[in-house]
Amino acid sequence: MMDSLYIAWRYVTWNRGKSLILIASVTLIAFLPLALQLLLDESEQQLRSRATDTPLLLGAKGSALDLVMNSLYFDDSMPPRIGLDASEQVDASELAYAIPLYMRFRARGFPIVGTSLDYFDFRSLRIGEGRMMTLLGESVIGADVASKLGIGPGDSLVSSPDNLFDIAGVYPLKMKVAGVMERSHGPDDAAVFVDTRTAWIIEGLGHGHQDLARTGDSSVILQKDDDSVTANAKLMQYAEITADNIDSFHFHGDSSIYPLTALIVQANDDKAAALLRGRYQDHDSYQVVRPVDVVDGLLENIFRIKTVIDGVIVIVGLATLLTMVLVFILSLRIRQDEMDTIFRMGCSRMTMARLLLAEIVIIVAASALLCAILLTLVSANSASLVRYLLLS
Amino acid sequence: MYLKSTRYPVRFISFVTIIIGMLSSPCAMAAGSVSEKLVVYSVNYPLAYFARRIGGEHVDVHLPVPAGEDPAFWMPDSDTITAYQQADLVLLNGAGYAKWVDRVSLPGRRRVNTSASFRDAYIPVEQSVTHQHGPGGDHSHAGTAFTTWLDFSLAAQHAQSINAAMSRARPAMADVFEANYQKLARDLEKLDREMQRVAGQYADRPMLASHPVYQYLARRYKLNIESVTWEPDVMPDPDEWRMLSRKLQAFPADVMLWERQPLPETRE
Numbered sequence: 001m002m003d004s005l006y007i008a009w010r011y012v013t014w015n016r017g018k019s020l021i022l023i024a025s026v027t028l029i030a031f032l033p034l035a036l037q038l039l040l041d042e043s044e045q046q047l048r049s050r051a052t053d054t055p056l057l058l059g060a061k062g063s064a065l066d067l068v069m070n071s072l073y074f075d076d077s078m079p080p081r082i083g084l085d086a087s088e089q090v091d092a093s094e095l096a097y098a099i100p101l102y103m104r105f106r107a108r109g110f111p112i113v114g115t116s117l118d119y120f121d122f123r124s125l126r127i128g129e130g131r132m133m134t135l136l137g138e139s140v141i142g143a144d145v146a147s148k149l150g151i152g153p154g155d156s157l158v159s160s161p162d163n164l165f166d167i168a169g170v171y172p173l174k175m176k177v178a179g180v181m182e183r184s185h186g187p188d189d190a191a192v193f194v195d196t197r198t199a200w201i202i203e204g205l206g207h208g209h210q211d212l213a214r215t216g217d218s219s220v221i222l223q224k225d226d227d228s229v230t231a232n233a234k235l236m237q238y239a240e241i242t243a244d245n246i247d248s249f250h251f252h253g254d255s256s257i258y259p260l261t262a263l264i265v266q267a268n269d270d271k272a273a274a275l276l277r278g279r280y281q282d283h284d285s286y287q288v289v290r291p292v293d294v295v296d297g298l299l300e301n302i303f304r305i306k307t308v309i310d311g312v313i314v315i316v317g318l319a320t321l322l323t324m325v326l327v328f329i330l331s332l333r334i335r336q337d338e339m340d341t342i343f344r345m346g347c348s349r350m351t352m353a354r355l356l357l358a359e360i361v362i363i364v365a366a367s368a369l370l371c372a373i374l375l376t377l378v379s380a381n382s383a384s385l386v387r388y389l390l391l392s
Numbered sequence: 393m394y395l396k397s398t399r400y401p402v403r404f405i406s407f408v409t410i411i412i413g414m415l416s417s418p419c420a421m422a423a424g425s426v427s428e429k430l431v432v433y434s435v436n437y438p439l440a441y442f443a444r445r446i447g448g449e450h451v452d453v454h455l456p457v458p459a460g461e462d463p464a465f466w467m468p469d470s471d472t473i474t475a476y477q478q479a480d481l482v483l484l485n486g487a488g489y490a491k492w493v494d495r496v497s498l499p500g501r502r503r504v505n506t507s508a509s510f511r512d513a514y515i516p517v518e519q520s521v522t523h524q525h526g527p528g529g530d531h532s533h534a535g536t537a538f539t540t541w542l543d544f545s546l547a548a549q550h551a552q553s554i555n556a557a558m559s560r561a562r563p564a565m566a567d568v569f570e571a572n573y574q575k576l577a578r579d580l581e582k583l584d585r586e587m588q589r590v591a592g593q594y595a596d597r598p599m600l601a602s603h604p605v606y607q608y609l610a611r612r613y614k615l616n617i618e619s620v621t622w623e624p625d626v627m628p629d630p631d632e633w634r635m636l637s638r639k640l641q642a643f644p645a646d647v648m649l650w651e652r653q654p655l656p657e658t659r660e
Binding site for chain 1: 467470473474477491494495496497498499500501
């Protein structure tokens with residue numbers, strides 16, 4: 001058998017072009033469904049684990065999928081907003097505790113997530129470098145943000161303008177980076193976290209400016225009497241919150257309607273969760289969803305698509321196998337003289353069959369090896385590949 | 393000696409001891425976590441006092457305001473804010489007291505607004521200038537009076553909130569906290585009655601206050617108080633004396649409340 005393998009090996013290496021094409025075809029046919037399965041398993045694991053860790057989400061009525069994808073994976077989908085009073089209502093129910101989320105703005109391509117410090121406890125996120133944000137205007141960034149932008153504690157990040165062509169829109173805010181989170185291998189690694197009030201300042205609901213009642217610069221005053229002062233457009237609003245100007249920052253309007261995109265609702269127990277879901281079942285403005293249900297629905301659709309892809313792969317695989325058979329039959333015809341010579345030298349038909357079988361074994365073995373290497377690479381990078389291909 | 397002479401070898405006894413030790417260690421750890429002191433950070437002295445009275449030896453109460461600083465207008469540094477962030481409970485006064493609270497990040501779950509239950513009883517502060525800029529329209533930075541504890545009935549409600557928050561944080565100690573709170577509530581009730589008796593002697597009698605911080609005291613005990621803004625350790629300037637004279641013509645007060653002893657020259 002070793003002799004047959006050696007002669008087959010010599011043949012395969014002599015006809016490199018043909019052998020490489022065959023190896024590539026077999027490799028791809030084996031690799032594609034296996035790699036797809038690996039990535040789907042990883043995406044299922046990633047999607048489900050985060051969804052399972054998040055018991056309930058409260059948001060505005062609308063697409064539950066947008067709400068979950070935005071709140072859990074910080075994707076670009078923008079669910080309708082809810083007011084801060086929704087959070088107060090949940091807390092007042094004494095059935096659960098609400099963690100606010102407000103995700104609308106970005107800084108250098110990364111999502112700015114407005115939340116409270118409870119979020120970090122909830123997700124078991126720890127500071128790796130620097131410290132937790134303490135003052136308004138400070139941020140803590142995920143490990144990917146730090147490594148990709150090359151920034152760390154003490155540096156600054158500027159929020160991106162809402163709309164490049166809307167000159168009267170949201171002012172960019174320069175945010176100090178207070179700390180960098182330890183890598184969590186999840187969407188939190190690629191997020192910029194700020195206090196919800198900092199996000200509202202970016203939104204323009206809060207701002208800081210010189211004290212109009214005490215300013216010596218009369219050119220900023222349009223009108224002044226005992227009860228009111230009206231400033232003109234010259235009044236500069238601070239674009240960065242510092243220790244010197246933080247006292248001047250204030251919010252306007254009814255705080256109960258300050259916007260949020262979602263609430264992570266931590267119910268006291270299963271009974272409280274059921275009661276809370278019942279209360280919001282027919283609510284006019286809000287919905288309470290179990291992220292794991294929404295993600296399971298999404299995965300069901302993904303697996304339905306996978307069945308179609310599997311079918312296509314089976315047909316392509318069959319076509320490749322038939323092509324391989326054809327290649328071997330044709331190569332036998334081309335090698336007719338070679339076969340005759342071997343036959344005249346005294347080799348039996350069985351020996352010739354063994355030679356052909358050895359060639360097939362070598363090609364399949366080479367394909368299996370290549371496929372294993374590629375699958376190992378995919379497997380090693382499946383988490384980041386899934387985040388890049390499916391969840392980004 | 394006994395072990396050697398009986399049917400149980402020492403190795404077996406050691407094995408049983410280790411197993412019992414392993415089984416009891418989680419209980420010991422659990423007991424340890426329950427008896428661990430509750431770390432409480434407060435924004436002012438009254439709340440810190442109530443927390444100490446209610447928690448006793450089971451709480452570690454901190455009020456990191458440096459001596460000489462007014463807790464209502466103090467701004468903590470980053471290290472102090474971090475300490476507040478890491479506390480088991482952060483006791484806030486509410487009613488706009490300690491403005492720094494609105495400018496820092498504190499964990500919502502461990503933050504307790506001890507006056508939330510009587511939010512409707514806050515006294516709005518008048519005389520604030522409105523201003524206008526940008527598209528937001530008129531607005532003012534008016535707030536509410538924040539020295540809520542000067543009304544002892546409200547002080548008892550602060551204490552009740554602290555008791556509830558501590559009991560939620562340490563359910564195993566709830567009975568102890570409740571008993572301590574009841575004692576404190578009785579003391580505050582006694583003070584309230586005493587204050588009503590004393591204030592009854594000054595009913596409708598015009599009184600001046602060195603600072604506009606006695607709104608709750610005046611409302612609860614029916615005192616007729618008007619305020620200036622004088623510091624006890626600073627001699628008022630001639631303008632302030634003139635303004636006082638004008639005020640006294642319309643409001644003939646012969647008693648003035650100070651948060652501490654004024655300078656002898658001022659008193660004379």
